[in-house]
Amino acid sequence: MTRNPYRTEKIAFFFLFLATLLIVVPVGLIVVIIIQKGLPAINWQFISDMPRNGMRSGGIFPAIAGTVYLVLGAVIFALPIGVLAAIYLSEYARENLLTRIIKLAIVNLAGVPSVVYGLFGLALFVVFFKFGASILSGSLTLGIMILPIIITASREAMESVPQTFREVSLSLGASKWQTIRHIVLPNAIPGIITGTILGIGRAAGETAPILFTVAAFYLPRLPKSIFDQVMALPYHLYVISTQVPNVEEKIRYGTALVLLAMVLITNLAAIVIRYKFRKKKKW
Amino acid sequence: MRKFKEFFLEKLIFICGLASILFVLLIFFFLLKEGLSVFKTVSPLKFIMGRNWYPISEPPQLGIFPLILGSFIVTIGAVVISVPVGVACAVYIAEIAPPKIKEILKAGIELLAAIPSVVLGFIGMVTLVPWVKHIFGLPTGLTALSGSIMLAFMAMPTIVSIAEDALYAIPKSYKEGALALGATHWQSIWRVLLPAASSGILAAVMLGIGRVIGETMAVMMITGNAAVIPHTLLVPVRTLTATIAAEMGEAVVGSQHYFALFAIGIVLFAISFAINVTADLFLHKDK
Numbered sequence: 001m002t003r004n005p006y007r008t009e010k011i012a013f014f015f016l017f018l019a020t021l022l023i024v025v026p027v028g029l030i031v032v033i034i035i036q037k038g039l040p041a042i043n044w045q046f047i048s049d050m051p052r053n054g055m056r057s058g059g060i061f062p063a064i065a066g067t068v069y070l071v072l073g074a075v076i077f078a079l080p081i082g083v084l085a086a087i088y089l090s091e092y093a094r095e096n097l098l099t100r101i102i103k104l105a106i107v108n109l110a111g112v113p114s115v116v117y118g119l120f121g122l123a124l125f126v127v128f129f130k131f132g133a134s135i136l137s138g139s140l141t142l143g144i145m146i147l148p149i150i151i152t153a154s155r156e157a158m159e160s161v162p163q164t165f166r167e168v169s170l171s172l173g174a175s176k177w178q179t180i181r182h183i184v185l186p187n188a189i190p191g192i193i194t195g196t197i198l199g200i201g202r203a204a205g206e207t208a209p210i211l212f213t214v215a216a217f218y219l220p221r222l223p224k225s226i227f228d229q230v231m232a233l234p235y236h237l238y239v240i241s242t243q244v245p246n247v248e249e250k251i252r253y254g255t256a257l258v259l260l261a262m263v264l265i266t267n268l269a270a271i272v273i274r275y276k277f278r279k280k281k282k283w
Numbered sequence: 284m285r286k287f288k289e290f291f292l293e294k295l296i297f298i299c300g301l302a303s304i305l306f307v308l309l310i311f312f313f314l315l316k317e318g319l320s321v322f323k324t325v326s327p328l329k330f331i332m333g334r335n336w337y338p339i340s341e342p343p344q345l346g347i348f349p350l351i352l353g354s355f356i357v358t359i360g361a362v363v364i365s366v367p368v369g370v371a372c373a374v375y376i377a378e379i380a381p382p383k384i385k386e387i388l389k390a391g392i393e394l395l396a397a398i399p400s401v402v403l404g405f406i407g408m409v410t411l412v413p414w415v416k417h418i419f420g421l422p423t424g425l426t427a428l429s430g431s432i433m434l435a436f437m438a439m440p441t442i443v444s445i446a447e448d449a450l451y452a453i454p455k456s457y458k459e460g461a462l463a464l465g466a467t468h469w470q471s472i473w474r475v476l477l478p479a480a481s482s483g484i485l486a487a488v489m490l491g492i493g494r495v496i497g498e499t500m501a502v503m504m505i506t507g508n509a510a511v512i513p514h515t516l517l518v519p520v521r522t523l524t525a526t527i528a529a530e531m532g533e534a535v536v537g538s539q540h541y542f543a544l545f546a547i548g549i550v551l552f553a554i555s556f557a558i559n560v561t562a563d564l565f566l567h568k569d570k
Contacts, residue, residue: 009469013379019371020380023439024391030398030406081299088300092293104563105303111490111559112310112552113497114400115524119531119548123313127536144306151303177289205399208499208524212531234401234500241405242504249409256402267397271390 034257041254050220055240056247060255065222066230067204073139074146074203079196082150090158091180110148114208117145121213134227138214145209146199157191158184190277197270205263207234233259314552318545330546336510338540345543349512353520354496356513357506360431361438361495366488369442377450378472396440404504407433412505419517425507428516433501438491445490449483450476486565493558499524523547
């Protein structure tokens with residue numbers, strides 16, 4: 001049998017296509033199943049009410065609120081540090097050993113397993129700093145976790161600002177900081193926002209880092225200070241799907257849908273912003 | 284005055300630039316601080332190779348060998364599934380898909396990367412687990428195989444996007460040269476592009492493995508959490524990550540159990556550190 005290269009190509013391309021379907025079709029199915037089975041549970045009461053009857057009925061409001069607090073705390077902590085770190089890497093750092101180590105540290109920070117972040121948060125914030133299991137501990141843990149996302153996105157945005165912009169600003173007598181403040185940062189804002197939103201999506205969906213640092217099993221009230229525990233949406237989904245028996249399926253799917261919607265809407269926002277600003281780019 | 288302000292700002296920027304190093308060191312230091320205490324009572328060799336994990340019996344038996352094997356078997360399963368499929372998908376997106384389809388596929392992959400692991404775990408519990416139970420006629424569908432399939436799925440976005448970047452980064456002239464010599468498109472992919480992108484693809488595979496080993500929630504929800512030494516893929520297993528997540532809530536701060544869970548954290552941190560450094564070397568090999 002002689003091998004016909006064109007037939008081989010057809011067969012090969014068919015398998016490549018099949019592999020692609022094998023990934024994309026289940027993704028679509030997952031989203032469709034969650035929407036289809038979760039939508040009947042969604043109503044105003046489900047979103048705005050306290051859980052009742054051992055989380056078997058009522059709403060999921062405290063879990064939604066808890067996740068919002070945690071994400072806000074994480075961003076307040078990580079955004080300034082992340083942007084300043086990105087400024088350092090993009091504007092000040094030279095090609096030397098220190099820069100190489102910083103970049104390696106960022107890569108490693110991004111690769112640390114999420115449950116190890118949980119351990120770290122427990123050891124440093126909860127036990128060592130004695131913050132206890134609290135919004136503060138959880139937010140700081142999540143903040144460190146999303147730091148590499150914010151740094152990487154912001155740095156790329158700043159580095160993509162053309163060098164000539166800086167040279168013009170400096171030649172007009174502006175100082176280095178004035179150039180960064182008035183030329184580099186404004187042009188890098190879309191990238192920074194995109195990175196931050198991606199970080200928000202990540203922080204909202206993670207469970208392992210908040211397991212021992214903040215998440216409450218069942219706490220049907222809102223927190224009074226940053227030293228309170230809160231419920232959180234991802235942990236709540238874990239609890240009602242594995243720890244509490246006889247929870248109605250509708251409520252589980254409904255919770256999954258709310259969490260998925262929160263995460264996907266933030267991601268969608270990031271994609272839209274990226275797309276819009278790419279079109280408006282001046283260079 | 285302005286000079287002073289700028290001086291101060293530049294120092295602040297420099298300090299924030301060092302923050303990543305500081306945090307990596309802090310993580311490492313606190314894991315060691317809490318984790319090393321366990322070796323006062325258990326020798327490191329016994330800890331790693333011990334076959335029994337009964338942390339709350341009296342005295343506690345702290346051998347993590349079954350957990351290491353659990354992580355290992357689930358990871359192997361996930362790699363066997365996700366590497367061929369992921370690389371094939373990357374080739375399809377980079378080389379074959381028309382521009383519009385390409386954008387849709389990339390969005391789909393990004394979507395998958397964004398789904399929280401607890402949601403995937405939940406979906407795995409209600410769909411995949413019953414299927415596995417039914418197809419193989421098992422007493423429970425909470426097995427290493429279910430975990431492998433779910434994890435393969437979760438490693439896909441990492442593998443696909445990094446492998447696609449690697450393929451994209453190859454100079455167009457390579458492919459044009461192959462085509463000009465009369466090779467078919469597939470021959471140019473198989474003989475020229477894939478070998479040229481091999482270091483990037485290897486990095487993609489390594490980072491995918493890193494993602495799989497570190498994954499916690501989905502694995503905890505669908506692998507059954509039995510800390511026994513697995514002999515096949517069709518039995519419940521417990522991974523290193525799931526052990527920490529499941530037991531830390533009950534471990535008393537300062538107990539042997541607590542220290543042992545941190546020691547498992549050291550093992551995980553070391554593995555992810557090694558994987559990330561190696562992958563980074565592969566990614567920067569050509570530059």
